[in-house]
Amino acid sequence: QNAFVESFNGRLRDECLNETLFSSVRHARAVLATWKHDYNYVRPHSAHGGATPVEFADQADMGHAPYRLDQSAHKGHCFETGTYP
DSSP, X not given: OOHHHHHHHHHHIIIIITTOOOSSXXXXXXXXXXXXXXXXXXXXXXXXXXXXXXXXXHHSOTTTOSSOOOTTTXXXXXXTTTBOO
């Protein structure tokens, strides 16, 4: 019943889940991690004036974005292979 969540769920389903036949849980985690990285760090969002969510959070004052996105969450993750060290 939350329009933002429903929009995100639809986008995730259309762009990732419906397009991929997962061969294992590990494969699913790798594909979803890559999609999540693209969604948060690469893809511009019209709701953020063409900025990525990370850029928008960096530009926003604490009144609008009380919690910064954790930019170190995927350090060490290889998005090309979907593996962790």
